[in-house]
Amino acid sequence: MIINKEIKIAKFIRRPNRFQGFVELNGEEIMVHVPNTGRCREILTPGTEVILRKEDNPQRKTSFDLIAGYKGDKLINIDSQIPNKVVEEALKEGRIYALSKYKHVNREKTFGNSRFDFKLSISDIEIPEQEYYLEVKGVTYETDGLTKFPDAPTERGTKHLLELIEVKKSGRGAGVIFLIQMDNVEAFTPHDSMDKVFGDALRKAYNNGVDVFAYSCRVEHNLIRLDREVKVIL
Structure with a gap:
């Protein structure tokens, strides 16, 4: 399936809880939604390159979902949906x-x-x-x-x-x-x-x-x- 939404590449910083993550995007630290309740510890490590999907819902607290990350040269999708x-x-x-x-x-x-x-x-x-x-x-x-x-x-x-x-x-x-x-x-x-x-x-x-x-x-x-x-x- 093709993801028909805006995609951004960012750098992972930290994940304070299951649903929230912080990334560096265009030199700015922002909070993103992590759509996966699993641990993903071997993927979401500080400094790793991650993929964000833009979400245009004005009711949301975050503008992006963190949907994938690199482990070495392997891209792993982590979106549980x-x-x-x-x-x-x-x-x-x-x-x-x-x-x-x-x-x-x-x-x-x-x-x-x-x-x-x-x-x-x-x-x-x-x-x-x-x-x-x-x-x-x-x-x-x-x-x-x-x-x-x-x-x-x-x-x-x-x-x-x-x-x-x-x-x-x-x-x-x-x-x-x-x-x-x-x-x-x-x-x-x-x-x-x-x-x-x-x-x-x-x-x-x-x-x-x-x-x-x-x-x-x-x-x-x-x-x-x-x-x-x-x-x-x-």
Whole structure:
């Protein structure tokens, strides 16, 4: 997807809390919104080059969102609102091969007491065997080509995985896709040292028939697009 808003390059200074950051833009220190509740500590380091997106909402306290940053020469998108948009675009274009038979793509649909990112279906007739529920997780943590999720403990993420098992038991399809918000990576694995409960839940989901996908992205200053499937190590 192309980001159709003004883009600026700045220098990161500090992040006093989850949602606020300070950057140097055109020689001036300004406050920006950080649209990611994860830690992103290996990306948001003092002096690193970051990408800002202009937001024209007069009700906001900040004029820019900090949407990406460089770790070395690797540009990593950190906007937590982006993964669902990228996956939706790819689903509608049939670029996630394993799910390309599902022609109907609906956002934020409920199964039982749970709300999932996507409900996919082959036809517009409600037939359980032709339905598929998909959850999306954005990945920003990387070390030597190996990407991991989560970068902070996530009870909500574990809950989603266990609920996907119930979807699968109902006769419907179920899956989770880890959208890696960077390119040039080798594999994905759960971040057990950060949240072993989540890792165990992911392995349990996989062993109960839930699909586990991981895709890297092509990332530029004003663009992010699903690129290629990468190896999942459980």
